[in-house]
Amino acid sequence: MEYAFSDRIKNMTGNAIRDIFKLLARPEVISFAGGMPAADALPAEQIREIASQVLKDDPTGILQYGATEAYAPLRQSAAQFVKDAAKVNCSPEDLFIISGGQQGLDLACKAFLNKGDRVLVERPTYLAALQIMATYEAEVHSVNMDEEGMLLDELEEKLKIYSPKLIYTIPNFQNPTGRTASLERRRKYLELAEKYNAVIIEDDPYGLLRYEGEAVPSIKSMDTVGRVIYVTSFSKVISPGLRVGAAVAAPTLLRKMIIGKQATDVHTNSLSQAIIDKFLRLGYMPEQLAKSNKIHSERMNKMQEMIKQYFPSNVKYTRPSGGLFIWAELREDINTLDVLQKSTQRDVAFIPGSHFFAEGDGLNTMRLNFSNSSFERIEKGIKILAETIAEF
Template sequence: MPEFATRMEGITGSAIRAVFKLLAKGDIISFGGGNPSAESFPTEEIRSIVDSLLARDGANLLQYGPTEGYAPLRRAIAQHILAPKCVHVAEEQILPLTGSMQGFDLLCRVFVNRGDTVLVEAPTFLGVLQTLNLYGAKLVSVPSDEEGVCVDALESLVRKHRPKLFYCIPTFQNPSGRTIGIERRKRIARIAAEYDLLVAEDDPYWDLRYSGVPLPPIKAFDESGTVLLFNSFSKIIAPGLRVGSVTAEAPVIRKMTIAKQSADTHSPNLTQAIVAEFLSRGLLPQQLARILPMYGERMNAMLAAMDAYFPESCAYTRPEGGLFIWGELPGGDMATLVGRAADECGVAFIPGFHFFADPAGQEGTFRLNFSGTAFENIEPGIRRLGALFTEAAGAPLRLPCKAAQ
């Protein structure tokens, strides 16, 4: 067999793929993925929309379409997704994507040369770390605290490294669940303008707020055109539709459109039209009214169980929204505990070191997801995991870990 391309050296599969393999056993309580609940999918609404679309415009929707995207979707995104976030743009500044992850691949194609420095949060989304590594970027981590990325450190690193790009998830970050405050968002926009820094703002969780006050994205404060805003419908409608979008200045969108032509020609017309119709019919508010209480209840149940069963030495976040809780067990070795959790407790989670460009010193961190697990499984799953973590912390065991308990 011919040799693989050198860019594949050191590239491994996502840790989340391993969780899906565990789920094939059928007896695992999974806190490991990032899936929305199957109960959240608006199946009947989508069935009605598909029937209507095919009856009205089936021949066109099943034909090839423009790379620039389905025009009604671009209009709907501008009106129903961006305007409520105080982001006001023309349609030509929006490019529909085959899932928002495609957007990061296109961004790298257009802007990132091998060896370019890219700043990322510590921790950050492991899927984007994988993409950046594939394109040969030099990754530099920006530290975070309870209010998200530390902007003084960000500016210092920008001065030192002169990076091409800064990738961040300001709202209910994956994996930490943290949200960057309003003043830090404004400061990031100012830093981007002053240093001509591209900011890739990933915003898939903005609508998933269970308490507190919504904050405008960094893009709302962008006066220099250096912020690209990525949106996704995977968490708020359905991931199987594979529809997302990127919003940027028109010249950037034109370059990304050219890159997209060689990637997939265009995103599927039918799924673009489904999302456009879903938004235009005003179905998103009722969809959110249905799923937000469900997810909020699951998050609160998980936090209550963690309070009850996790050792006192274990620290964890208390998000106002999103899909994840982030924690750290001092002295814990999650690379070992993740296997024991699956084998002994019937529970899956993701060790936190996977979410760092530099994982040194992050052996005790972990991420838990509450959206993809049935409510009734959260308490027993956390109880079992708490027993394992308590044992690992050297504290007296309060409860047995075995899945039979």
């Protein structure tokens, strides 16, 4: 039968990354496509022990329905975690637990966006954020960046023209470019948001994945009036499969996001919440971060080295200080969708950059993930990619 789908969904064809994932499930495929942390960095044995422990200590608390806000112990330990990690002055009442960081973006958009409302995003930006905004039928405009973040003149101009309700930014090791916004830019984002009355969504899944240099204070840490929604995730440093993140905002605003969550998944699964809580309380985080950052940074260096050695010299690429991604720009007449088609025939995958542009341009760009491939696969994969690019 023919279905009368909603406007928000009828023309939507799905998230390119998640569809590439499925195509590339064969083990022989070398995938630089996803944003997966290193499989060998996942603390499987610790999680196994903790799961058994928490199910012994609090079976009913974990297996029965829980509060939408959080599994209570995690609300406390996560608030302490955010305080330490992002220097946000955060009490348990300022935070709630979400089913992965991405749900924070969804709930923030749900709380603010009517059909046709405007949002400003970075250019390029996280493709799932663009997909979420499309489901709320928002009008999305993007702001160009340099190595220090969004260009301030352009940001102000677009704030003036479009009066957006939201500004969406990933200040640390941005997805897809790997760039980190400077302290000065972050201050200015907040000033401009104040001047033009926009709310900032500060998406920070990668902040702790720093391989060199000093952490830059979060925008939320400078927010005194409740203008920033800060979203973080345990996916990249403990486990993506557990689906646990946290969102921090002023209580009035948080309440609306919690109401939005009541209507979607009731509450985040309690077993994963209890595991993350125990992991934090046992003090496993510093060692886990040291281990995973070591693996990731070695792989990033390896990929940098291989790109330098094999890619055509006219390819420009970033060297991030952390995170999971390298961003490359090829010769202007090359379309990376065509490159992908050829490289997948040789079992190598990446994400064509155009998926990260609100306006669908950036055809000559690509995002490369290094974190979940061995040195051997990085070497082999980059070599094949270089050969494929050279054919254009």
